[in-house]
Amino acid sequence: MKKFLLAAWMLCLMAGCKDPAKHIALTFDDGPNTTTTEKILDVFEKHGVVGSFFVIGDNINEESAKAMKRAIRMGCDIQNHSRTHPYMSKLTPEQIMEEVNVTQDRIEEHTGTRPTYFRAPYIDVNDTMYQLIDMIFICGEGCDDWDAKVSLEERIERTIRQAEDGQIVLLHDFHGNDATAQALEVIIPTLKEQGYEFVTVGELFRKKGITPEKGKLYSNVLKD
Numbered sequence: 056m057k058k059f060l061l062a063a064w065m066l067c068l069m070a071g072c073k074d075p076a077k078h079i080a081l082t083f084d085d086g087p088n089t090t091t092t093e094k095i096l097d098v099f100e101k102h103g104v105v106g107s108f109f110v111i112g113d114n115i116n117e118e119s120a121k122a123m124k125r126a127i128r129m130g131c132d133i134q135n136h137s138r139t140h141p142y143m144s145k146l147t148p149e150q151i152m153e154e155v156n157v158t159q160d161r162i163e164e165h166t167g168t169r170p171t172y173f174r175a176p177y178i179d180v181n182d183t184m185y186q187l188i189d190m191i192f193i194c195g196e197g198c199d200d201w202d203a204k205v206s207l208e209e210r211i212e213r214t215i216r217q218a219e220d221g222q223i224v225l226l227h228d229f230h231g232n233d234a235t236a237q238a239l240e241v242i243i244p245t246l247k248e249q250g251y252e253f254v255t256v257g258e259l260f261r262k263k264g265i266t267p268e269k270g271k272l273y274s275n276v277l278k279d
């Protein structure tokens with residue numbers, strides 16, 4: 056039986072099949088900062104995993120940029136979550152582009168990378184935004200960890216229960232949201248035991264052999 060499985064695996068590799076492992080992308084909104092972002096990176100470093108950080112342009116300064124640079128050195132990536140975190144469907148086209156472009160420029164200035172993925176604040180999107188913003192729109196499955204009333208135990212339980220192959224997990228690294236960093240101490244080893252590999256959002260599409268499309272909103276790259 057073992058020989059058969061090995062042969063099947065070799066054939067699959069030769070045929071260029073997609074990676075059969077389960078993959079999941081942990082993503083964090085509302086950073087960067089020198090506190091909670093760093094705590095999450097500490098947990099990532101300890102467990103040898105990566106993820107994606109969707110940052111707010113106005114949170115970027117010389118100090119907080121150090122957390123972005125550290126994330127990139129560790130194999131994580133930095134993506135765009137607007138400049139001022141408004142309800143963007145209420146903005147004019149000029150204001151929409153300013154929200155996106157200022158953040159793109161600040162990220163590039165500090166990290167040398169320019170984001171491909173965009174997550175709208177409050178997942179408030181409309182057709183104008185899809186037309187104007189030349190990026191891939193990301194949503195995700197969350198556990199409402201932006202709400203301080205959601206306990207550490209609930210963050211752990213919901214994230215593990217909801218986990219699925221191809222999923223983008225929506226979490227938050229705003230200053231003070233340390234319960235999420237603590238939750239990851241349990242979530243990461245538990246999902247590893249269940250056979251999950253942790254990747255960035257870009258790697259998630261690549262591992263699953265999916266070319267992301269504009270005009271879609273992705274929470275699970277295998278389903279959306």
Ligand SMILES: [Zn+2]
Nearest residue numbers: 084085176177
């Ligand atoms: Zn946000």
